Amino acid sequence: MKIIFMGTPDYAQNILKTLITTQDMEVVAVYTQPDKPVGRKKVMTSSSVKILANENNIDVYQPSRLRDEDIVKELEKIECDYIVVAAYGQILPQEILDHAPCINLHASILPQYRGASPIQQTLLNDDKQTGVTAMKMDIGLDTGAILKIKKIDVDKHEAVGSLFDRLTLVACELTVDVLQNYDTLSGVVQDDSLATHCKKITKANGEVNFDDAYNVYNKYRAYTPWPGIYLKNGLKLKKIKLVEKCSENKSGKILSIEDNSIIVGCKKGTIEIFNVQAPSKKEVDIISYINGKRLAREDTIS
Numbered sequence: 001m002k003i004i005f006m007g008t009p010d011y012a013q014n015i016l017k018t019l020i021t022t023q024d025m026e027v028v029a030v031y032t033q034p035d036k037p038v039g040r041k042k043v044m045t046s047s048s049v050k051i052l053a054n055e056n057n058i059d060v061y062q063p064s065r066l067r068d069e070d071i072v073k074e075l076e077k078i079e080c081d082y083i084v085v086a087a088y089g090q091i092l093p094q095e096i097l098d099h100a101p102c103i104n105l106h107a108s109i110l111p112q113y114r115g116a117s118p119i120q121q122t123l124l125n126d127d128k129q130t131g132v133t134a135m136k137m138d139i140g141l142d143t144g145a146i147l148k149i150k151k152i153d154v155d156k157h158e159a160v161g162s163l164f165d166r167l168t169l170v171a172c173e174l175t176v177d178v179l180q181n182y183d184t185l186s187g188v189v190q191d192d193s194l195a196t197h198c199k200k201i202t203k204a205n206g207e208v209n210f211d212d213a214y215n216v217y218n219k220y221r222a223y224t225p226w227p228g229i230y231l232k233n234g235l236k237l238k239k240i241k242l243v244e245k246c247s248e249n250k251s252g253k254i255l256s257i258e259d260n261s262i263i264v265g266c267k268k269g270t271i272e273i274f275n276v277q278a279p280s281k282k283e284v285d286i287i288s289y290i291n292g293k294r295l296a297r298e299d300t301i302s
Helices: 011-019 050-053 071-077 094-097 118-124 160-180 213-223 285-295
Strands: 002-005 026-031 036-038 043-045 082-086 100-108 129-138 143-152 236-244 256-257 261-267 272-279
Touching: 002 011, 002 050, 011 026, 011 050, 011 082, 011 160, 026 050, 071 094, 082 160, 100 160, 118 129, 118 160, 118 213, 129 160, 143 160, 160 213, 213 236, 213 272, 256 285, 261 285, 272 285
Parallel strands: 002 026, 002 082, 082 100
Antiparallel strands: 036 043, 100 129, 129 143, 236 272, 256 261, 261 272
16 A cells, blocks of 8 residues: 655654555655754754655655645645654645545544643643544544544653653554554544643743642653753752652752752642752752752752
């Protein structure tokens, strides 16, 4: 079967790699987001999907607007049996949806967490289960009929990197399964009344305070390494652990100093801090940090 693939980040790259290496599947074209300037020197950088496609001599297209008439006409000239979409970053116009069945791999149990950051939202809400949904796309955002869902359990201490890797493996397996068995699958219409949404993550999402230890820890799980979690003064909490989530304390109060960590009180609950990073400084262990600031037990870290 011939496939047009659309995707941009590492999640998509792994799915593309699976399609390239699966027998009887031919990726005839790849669509990915335009190269972007990265780092302080603003070096133009290709997506991991583009790099993989180039390595395998697959034609790459990088339109800024997939909806433009000339872009649509160009795609319609490419013969394919399916269009597979994974974290592409653009909504497909109706003309492309009509060109071939468009299958999207979304990293949540739809209709839960439609949108840009489902894996992070799973951790923010401390869900015990998540999964990947394969759906036949329509004109909406993650609203298409569900073809198949594969679920996995989430460990209470699992962070975004680990969950991302596991869901990527699930998505790769599910993609091949759905393509090979597409004719036997009946799409199930989503119940919009059960839908929830998640937005694109920005750096501002990483700011935390010491109001609720449980919320701080779940943000740490969801936002490490990027955008990370940090206090209002810019101090990044690089390594922490939830101690408990029920006690009542003064916000930010150092309750005890251990060998390589400190216990900090929140208005609700306590956390253990191991490593921090002050603005424009290197990451250090918390004991070195509080010694440098001459902070002791009963003082406030903020």
